[in-house]
Amino acid sequence: xxxxxxxxxxxxxxxxxxxxxxxxxxxxxxxxxxxxxxxxxxxxxxxxxxxxxxxxxxxxxxxxxxxxxxxxxxxxxxxxxxxxxxxxxxxxxxxxxxxxxxxxxxxxxxxxxxxxxxxxxxxxxxxxxxxxxxxxxxxxxxxxxxxxxxxxxxxxxxxxxxxxxxxxxxxxxxxxxxxxxxxxxxxxxxxxxxxxxxxxxxxxxxxxxxxxxxxxxxxxxxxxxxxxxxxxxxxxxxxxxxxxxxxxxxxxxxxxxxxxxxxxx
Numbered sequence: 001x002x003x004x005x006x007x008x009x010x011x012x013x014x015x016x017x018x019x020x021x022x023x024x025x026x027x028x029x030x031x032x033x034x035x036x037x038x039x040x041x042x043x044x045x046x047x048x049x050x051x052x053x054x055x056x057x058x059x060x061x062x063x064x065x066x067x068x069x070x071x072x073x074x075x076x077x078x079x080x081x082x083x084x085x086x087x088x089x090x091x092x093x094x095x096x097x098x099x100x101x102x103x104x105x106x107x108x109x110x111x112x113x114x115x116x117x118x119x120x121x122x123x124x125x126x127x128x129x130x131x132x133x134x135x136x137x138x139x140x141x142x143x144x145x146x147x148x149x150x151x152x153x154x155x156x157x158x159x160x161x162x163x164x165x166x167x168x169x170x171x172x173x174x175x176x177x178x179x180x181x182x183x184x185x186x187x188x189x190x191x192x193x194x195x196x197x198x199x200x201x202x203x204x205x206x207x208x209x210x211x212x213x214x215x216x217x218x219x220x221x222x223x224x225x226x227x228x229x230x231x232x233x234x235x236x237x238x239x240x241x242x243x244x245x246x247x248x249x250x251x252x253x254x255x256x257x258x259x260x261x262x263x264x265x
Contacts, residue, residue: 083113
């Protein structure tokens, strides 16, 4: 099969360009329309992963830009895989490096971002060397959320920002591809997935996915010395949904994804 030409509207480059441009024009607001747009995009993750991750990355950069300009910043993206977030940072003038433990993730989608293959907690990035530490959907894949968050946050300089985002286990997408059956137990959901699809899920409960809670992230953000909590919110919901984080059980069920912005004092 021949490769699509640059003028082909179905080519990867044009799909990405159209989606990103569309978001910039109509998604600059932070309201219910943005949330609907993002949740609709989740339906295309399997059929159009490039478009989906490009859109989500641009949205994350937009949220970060409300706290700090990105032009000229040094950014480390923990768990960034093929570099969709790094590309979004670069479009806004930042220099970004991916730290990911899985080489196949880094090279997936035929991408080769500037990267270091390492566990987040064993990163060779020097302490205090980065202007922005970023991580999206990594912390639900580690057994000790607070310990890994501590190690990532050490890489940011005084005055720099730490932005962490992860999926809550008790939320509708807590079991990732095994959802919503994770509500019956992570191991049971994995067995059901394997029976249905003929292979185990990518995310195995207790091995590569854990029961991350909103409460755990909030405790870490509020109690870690040297870090000031600037913003905490459900990532994909409108700003008024912040009240959910004050209600113990409700925040676990409805937040979907916890978004934390902290500044190094």
